[in-house]
Amino acid sequence: MRLLNHRGQIMSNNWVTEQYLPSGSAIGLRIHSRLHAETTPYQTIEIYDTTDWGHLMIIDGCMMVSDRDNFFYHEMMTHPALFTHPSPHNVAIIGGGDCGTLREVLRHPEIHQVVQIEIDERVTRLAEEYFPTLCEANTDPRAKLLFTDGIAWMREAEPASLDVIIVDSTDPVGPAEGLFNESFYRSCYAALSPGGILVQQSESPLAHVELIQTMHAAMRQAGFGARVTLPFPQPCYPTGWWSCTLARKGDAGLTQFREDEAAMRTFATQYYNPAIHHAALCQPEFLRLALQD
Amino acid sequence: MRLLNHRGQIMSNNWVTEQYLPSGSAIGLRIHSRLHAETTPYQTIEIYDTTDWGHLMIIDGCMMVSDRDNFFYHEMMTHPALFTHPSPHNVAIIGGGDCGTLREVLRHPEIHQVVQIEIDERVTRLAEEYFPTLCEANTDPRAKLLFTDGIAWMREAEPASLDVIIVDSTDPVGPAEGLFNESFYRSCYAALSPGGILVQQSESPLAHVELIQTMHAAMRQAGFGARVTLPFPQPCYPTGWWSCTLARKGDAGLTQFREDEAAMRTFATQYYNPAIHHAALCQPEFLRLALQD
Numbered sequence: 001m002r003l004l005n006h007r008g009q010i011m012s013n014n015w016v017t018e019q020y021l022p023s024g025s026a027i028g029l030r031i032h033s034r035l036h037a038e039t040t041p042y043q044t045i046e047i048y049d050t051t052d053w054g055h056l057m058i059i060d061g062c063m064m065v066s067d068r069d070n071f072f073y074h075e076m077m078t079h080p081a082l083f084t085h086p087s088p089h090n091v092a093i094i095g096g097g098d099c100g101t102l103r104e105v106l107r108h109p110e111i112h113q114v115v116q117i118e119i120d121e122r123v124t125r126l127a128e129e130y131f132p133t134l135c136e137a138n139t140d141p142r143a144k145l146l147f148t149d150g151i152a153w154m155r156e157a158e159p160a161s162l163d164v165i166i167v168d169s170t171d172p173v174g175p176a177e178g179l180f181n182e183s184f185y186r187s188c189y190a191a192l193s194p195g196g197i198l199v200q201q202s203e204s205p206l207a208h209v210e211l212i213q214t215m216h217a218a219m220r221q222a223g224f225g226a227r228v229t230l231p232f233p234q235p236c237y238p239t240g241w242w243s244c245t246l247a248r249k250g251d252a253g254l255t256q257f258r259e260d261e262a263a264m265r266t267f268a269t270q271y272y273n274p275a276i277h278h279a280a281l282c283q284p285e286f287l288r289l290a291l292q293d
Numbered sequence: 294m295r296l297l298n299h300r301g302q303i304m305s306n307n308w309v310t311e312q313y314l315p316s317g318s319a320i321g322l323r324i325h326s327r328l329h330a331e332t333t334p335y336q337t338i339e340i341y342d343t344t345d346w347g348h349l350m351i352i353d354g355c356m357m358v359s360d361r362d363n364f365f366y367h368e369m370m371t372h373p374a375l376f377t378h379p380s381p382h383n384v385a386i387i388g389g390g391d392c393g394t395l396r397e398v399l400r401h402p403e404i405h406q407v408v409q410i411e412i413d414e415r416v417t418r419l420a421e422e423y424f425p426t427l428c429e430a431n432t433d434p435r436a437k438l439l440f441t442d443g444i445a446w447m448r449e450a451e452p453a454s455l456d457v458i459i460v461d462s463t464d465p466v467g468p469a470e471g472l473f474n475e476s477f478y479r480s481c482y483a484a485l486s487p488g489g490i491l492v493q494q495s496e497s498p499l500a501h502v503e504l505i506q507t508m509h510a511a512m513r514q515a516g517f518g519a520r521v522t523l524p525f526p527q528p529c530y531p532t533g534w535w536s537c538t539l540a541r542k543g544d545a546g547l548t549q550f551r552e553d554e555a556a557m558r559t560f561a562t563q564y565y566n567p568a569i570h571h572a573a574l575c576q577p578e579f580l581r582l583a584l585q586d
Binding site: 015021023024025026027028029030051052053069206231233235236239240241269271272275276278279280282283285286288 | 317318320321322344526529533534562564566571573575579581
């Protein structure tokens with residue numbers, strides 16, 4: 001899930017196109033038809049039926065999730081962190097209304113409870129209707145879906161109560177801006193148990209290096225002992241290349257993970273495997289230079 | 294360099310967009326103006342000045358090279374193969390008219406000679422004019438630029454005379470189709486010295502899995518003892534994710550490389566480094582399953 005206001009959206013000749021103005025680039029998908037459109041108190045949500053990418057959700061003109069390529073994002077937002085933590089029992093997801101991240105988290109048998117805090121209930125209700133496979137774990141008894149403000153929820157979370165926090169948010173402008181600063185990271189830090197891991201979607205490594213640098217600095221200021229940015233392909237997001245950033249409370253670091261258990265995982269993946277986990281930890285040269293402490 | 298005929302190109306409101314019909318997806322870049330257009334005996338070539346990606350070359354409606362993102366492609370088409378070969382002295386490039394691959398090859402001090410065989414001289418002449426940094430090694434005394442048919446050239450190449458062959462071609466339709474089959478691979482195999490490496494651009498891992506499978510099978514049939522596909526980001530190509538496939542003559546394999554020398558390299562890179570080399574060898578789960586022998 002991601003969103004940025006300063007974009008345009010063009011629909012013509014059966015193509016829907018998102019123009020991402022900050023990088024002067026655009027991505028389009030060919031469609032059969034628009035299936036749904038509504039304006040909620042928070043945003044405008046559209047659902048399209050595409051020719052090659054299944055269903056597509058667009059929020060305020062920005063591509064959020066398609067059937068065909070969401071596996072990159074949802075697998076990388078979850079499995080690296082969950083296989084790095086030795087015993088991830090309690091997880092919170094901030095945002096994540098399409099429920100794809102929730103589904104991936106619940107594939108891990110160690111999970112006791114996942115609380116998902118999404119501000120706009122309509123995103124989830126539309127996902128249930130148009131992306132049923134992403135929502136197939138919503139009725140899992142370990143899942144708890146809340147529809148309220150994630151920043152306030154995190155501020156009031158019980159200290160040291162969470163093993164992993166996943167910020168599956170829109171882009172850092174407008175309502176989500178408060179999810180990308182030191183104040184929010186301090187709330188997360190307090191809510192995490194020792195060795196706990198914060199995961200945040202961190203935009204395009206090519207288009208948003210400065211944002212990633214700022215994020216690392218704020219996470220360090222908030223007390224996180226280790227931070228690493230994992231790039232991965234994401235064809236329907238600007239530049240086709242995206243990332244998540246992990247930050248860990250304590251000194252355990254983020255380079256070791258339960259590799260044998262990742263190799264023996266009992267669920268299917270399309271992108272993630274232990275080799276890809278190692279690969280994602282490798283930094284492109286320009287990013288390595290940009291993130292040198 | 295890549296090309297596929299069955300696409301459309303749209304230019305409107307100062308955006309130039311390539312619609313890639315086989316995957317129902319499109320990529321657009323915002324432009325200031327079109328700087329040049331001409332039709333050669335082989336194709337139509339256009340040069341644009343973009344707002345955020347520098348100069349952009351489009352051939353027959355397909356984005357070929359931009360100033361901003363060509364480093365992914367050119368570095369990955371060259372450095373993994375050249376650091377895998379123990380002593381790459383003699384290299385041939387088939388296609389590669391923008392000369393970016395040639396420049397990266399010539400960064401390696403072990404090189405004695407590089408022959409580039411591009412069928413359309415106008416591509417290189419326009420690259421010299423509009424992409425001067427890509428062409429800065431064209432006058433290197435180790436470089437030899439030929440403008441002729443690469444398939445015929447390879448058929449007549451002296452046996453065992455080349456250490457690395459890089460097929461920096463357009464997509465496998467039309468004139469370049471003959472660069473993607475067993476017959477051409479047999480010519481390459483014969484021209485390679487023992488332990489020699491063939492590199493071929495191999496399209497999008499997401500959109501072209503079947504092509505990559507076919508390519509691996511043909512390379513195996515042609516005698517290559519090892520084959521591996523390396524994915525990398527490429528924002529201006531369809532799906533934003535691309536790959537090259539390496540094949541090696543003999544039993545030395547493709548997983549070991551001169552890692553210390555790659556780490557101590559005397560030239561700057563933007564994407565490649567030894568960690569990224571290891572990362573690129575890691576196969577996404579769906580690709581690993583698709584390429585199991």
